[in-house]
Amino acid sequence: MKPVFYLAAAAMIAVALALLLVPLIRQGRRQGRPRGVFVLALLVAFALPLGAVGLYLLIGTPVALNGVQKQPEAMSIEQAVAELQAHLQAEPKDAQGWLLLAQTYASLRKSAEARDAYEQVLNLQPDNTAAMVGWAESDSIVREDHRIEGRSLELLERAVQLEPDNQRGLWLLGISQFQHDRYAEAATTWRKLQPMLEPGSAVAKAVAEQIAVADTRTGHPPAPQGTPVAADGPALQVQVTLAPALKDQVKVGETLFVYARAEQGPPMPLAVARLDAAALPATVTLTDAMGMAPQLKLSSAARVFVGARISRSGQAIAQTGDLEGDAGVVEVASKAPIKIEIDKVRR
Structure with a gap:
């Protein structure tokens, strides 16, 4: 019965959208608007309910566009985009047209x-909050480290100032604060988001x-309404030592990073610990x-590359002159201690 029900529901949605949108499309065509604009709008209208939840869970946003080929005319998404x-x-001054094009590119992962x-x-439209949040989100995906900073952060702060209930803006702003070790601010930002979400x-x-x-990162216990991190999640015990030949090269105040990143995928660590290099071993x-x-x-990958680095600058991004070592690729489910000797100088 479920497939029949879903097909019937989809058909009713399609009919309702057609009744609403087709007359608008015809009227727009009479006014000289290109067919592609309205076909693309119809595609987005069909795609939005289906794609929103998926993209939110993937990168923390409540809006998504997954192209759906159900349309009144035999036109592909590529043809509609071209028009x-x-x-x-x-x-070139059609702001809504540019916004539609941007959202469509985002749905196509461009x-x-x-x-x-x-x-x-x-x-x-400098105060268009959808464009502010979309620009910041797209920029973070393009960057190799996926950090939200600089102009992206400024746009998010401005967006939530103009629109305090912007869910995507609040979520991404909290991520930026979390990435910059501003954990208390991140928690506060996300708590503003919580009442806007469906409970459960x-x-x-x-x-x-x-x-x-x-x-937890701020040293406070989880709030009562929070869901604690599962205690049975992955836990990689890493033992780090420094090669005797490099001991004289470590200076006071330098930072030790111990990290794990996916064997295949973005270079951004899935888990990282930051310590004073003086703590070695x-x-x-x-x-x-x-x-x-x-x-x-960490639990999103089956195998990870585990490494350790002493940063001269204190920055998370590796630089020439840093001291490094690694254990290669290991299973995330591994329970055995992972041993790393920092024995190389980054060139």
Whole structure:
């Protein structure tokens, strides 16, 4: 019965959307608007309810566009995008057209193109909160380290100031604060988001979990409404030593990073510990609570590369002259101690 029910529900949604949108499309065509703009709008209208939850869970946003091929005319998403691009060349001041193009690029995972299109919206409408948040989100995906800082952070702060109930803006702002070790601020930001979410939903649980992690990082116990991180999650015990030949090269105040990143995927660590290099030799346990971003966790990978680095600058990004060592790739489920000797100088 479930497939029949879903098909019937989908058909009713399609009919309702057609009754609402097709007359608008016809009217727009009579006014000279290109067909692609309205076909793309119809595609987005069908895709939005289906894609929103998926993209929110993936990168922490409540809006997504997954192209759906159900349309009144036999036009592909690529053709519709091409017509919209042609329209924008003729009408470059159509802010809504640029916004639609940006959101469509984002749904197609063309983040650099999406960021450029959001830029066009901001040039026309500097206070467009959807474009602010979209630009910041796209920029974080394009960056190798996925950090939200600089202009992205400024846009998010401005967006939530103008629109305090902007769910995507609050979520991404909290991620940025978390990435910059501002855990108390991240927890406060996410607590503003909590009342806007459906109680008991997967998104609400994920936000509560991240609040608990942030509270733990600040030295406070998780808030009563938080969902604590599972105690049975992965835990990699890493034992780090320094090669005798390099002991004289370590200076007071330098920082030791112990990290695990996915064997295949973005270079951003799934778990990282930061210590004073003077603590060597040291033993660290890497867990899900030590990720740099809430959506990237140790438990999300089966195998990880485990390494250790003494940073001269104190920055998380490796630089020439840092001292390094690694244990290669290990299973996340491994219970045996992982031994690393820092024995190389980064060139």
